[in-house]
Amino acid sequence: MASLLCICDQGYRASIEEQDDTAVWMAHMLQRNEGTSTALLLRASAVNYAFTGQKPTGVAFGSWTQSHPADLARDLKRFQADGGRVFAISEDLAKRGLGGADLIDDVTTIPAAGVAALVAEFDMVSFW
């Protein structure tokens, strides 16, 4: 089985319209693809996706209100439930005041200096 690491470093790019994150979505679809074992590495602002304290409220224009505001922590948990693995850079979490208890379960934190070794574990790497 081929392994793929998707590195996501820009949070909330089009999450209002898409009601999810497009990089996380693609990683999830690839994970579902038979023969691909996919992992996500969250860095920079994207580490906030693992924060359980996010409160998606959606947007409103006049009487129109959003039905399904993006819930990135939920989406990561669903990705994990389908076999995906999630990593996050510890320094980027620390810059935002986030630690282990703030995060969804089973997020593996690694130091920035450990990225090269992590990349070497995968057959393919895509940077989003």
Place this chain on the structure above:
Amino acid sequence: MSTTLTFMLMDPPFEATRSTTALRLLQIAAERGYNLNVLAYEGAVYVPFAGQTGHPNPVHGHDVGEEDHPLPREWVRIIGETAASNGGSLDWVNCGMCADERGANDAVDGVRRGGPPALAAWMASSTNTLIIPTRA
């Protein structure tokens, strides 16, 4: 004295947050009855593109109806209606050359073609102008 605000948008929808944030500001201004001018430049001509349609989302497990995909063209329409109902206006100009090169000339009602002269005139006569360019 009425307030007139001019916005220049450059980012396409469905890829970044800047144009979406601008639309949210426009909605607030429309609720206050301001007169609003928008020049959609480069990829932003797709914001009012009439061909936008929702789609199902297999990751969410939603069919097209359940997903209820947000469509910026609808937001543009709502902003125009909101401004008009509060005594203001929305004048949305799509950069004609930008729309031509993208094949994006099919816009929602109320959008007209134009270009830099419209922006120059608006900047000279508006209470304020907000330029929101694409950033790498």
